[in-house]
Structure formats: C-alpha cells, structure tokens
Amino acid sequence: MKSPFLTIFMMVGILPLLSQEPSPTQLLDKAIAYHDPNQLWDVFEGKLFITLAYADGKERQSEIEIDQPNEYFKSTSFKDDTVLEYIVKKKDCTLKLNGETSISDADAQTYRLTCDQALKMKDYYTYLYGLPMKLRDPGTILDPIVQTKTFKGKEYLVLKVTYEESVGSDTWYFYFDPITFAMEVYQFYHDESKNDGEYIVLEDLENVASIKMPKRRTWYTNSDDKLLGTDILTKAEALP
Secondary structure, eight states, rough: OOOOOHHHHHHHHHHHHHHHOOOOHHHHHHHHHHHHHHHOOOGGGGEEEEEEEETTTTTEEEEEEETTTEEEEEEEEEEEEEEEEEEEEEEEEEEETTTTOOHHHHHHHHHSSSSHHHHHHHHHHHHHTTTGGGGSSSSSSEEEEOOOEETTEEEEEEEEEEEEEETOOOOEEEOTTTTOOOEEEEEESSSGGGOSEEEEEEEEEEEEEEEEEEEEEEEEEEETOOEEEEEEEEEEEOOO
C-alpha cells in the first residue's frame, strides 16, 4: 500500500512544475507552432493586399510581394493618382514612379524613392508579417524572464526582446495568449524611460499558405493611447 505521506510529497513536488511559466525559448516555440505550424515562413512566396486607414480617414492601398527563397521583395502603393514601386532583389534595387524608372531628384525627394527607403520597406513588412517567426533571426536577444502582464483586462505571457547594436536599438514586448500562444499585441519603445513608441493591437487572423497572419493591426501611441491608424490585410495570394 502506497504511503499517503509519499503521495502528498509527490504532489507537492509536481504542482510547482505544472504552474511554472515556459522559458522564453519555449514560449517562442509554442507561438511559432501556433502561427506557422508547417514551418513555411522561410520558403514563403506570396502577395499581400493591404489597406492602410489613417486616423484622419484617408486610405492608402498597397500590394506587397515577398519571395523568401529568391530574396525578392516588391512594394506597390497607390495613393490618389500616384503609383510608387520599390523592388529589392538580393542586393539590387529598382524604383518606379507611375511605372517609370527615370525619376527626377525632386520627385525622388518628394516621394522618398530611394534604395535606402526600399530596404526599410522590405525590413518593415517582412518583420511585421513574419512575426513571431522573425524572433529567431540572428541578433535577436530574448529576455531571460517571461513576464505576466494584464493588457486591456486580459492576462498575457509577455516576451521582452532587444537586439544587438548592429540590428536595432528599440525594445519590444510581445503579448501571447497563455492558452493558445497566439500573438495578440506587440509594443515597442525607442526609450522606455520616456514612454515613447507605440503599441499595436492584432485582431482576427488570415490563413496565408497555412501561416496565421493578423488581419487587422491597429496602432496607438504608448504615451496617450492616440490612434494612429489601422492596416488591414484584405487578401493574400500565391505568387505566380
């Protein structure tokens, strides 16, 4: 007959293990398993149709092409009667204004049509739509402690992320549902002591080649909860 004292001792020893939070690596692994269950982000080839709705009611339509295996990125944005194209293929950059590659210095300055801007666009879109998978990239530093925070009345597991100096200087916080491990909020600071930067609320999911991407991302300032805008993933399709 098993001793009741032994049973109690075993339960006391097991319960703390069951209540422990996952390590940062375990949390990230679970979040990636939720968002990219078939591990396809690294071979992703798709086109995203995005509507950016500004706080003042104006809108901008964009089409984003990402071809990971071929290191190809293209952003096409439509605003009023102007079409801007930024194309990055490996180390090559192509810029177009209304379909033309011959762009005056004045127009290049007005529309920020530079290769530096093209690279920034590439980094921006591949980072945000590649989350949380991009948190495995070299230069990413996961804080050793998984935090528990309440945001808008809901409790989350929170991963703090910083970067090596050559990669970036902002501090990021990623909020994951403690049951499903879905990423539902993220937040960044340029200088956390000043409470600057923004937080982004993610709503709904779009299944894009089995990758769960946020359908709506709404941006607010950290300091005063000011609405900045919402980008909506209206459609996604495979590249031809």
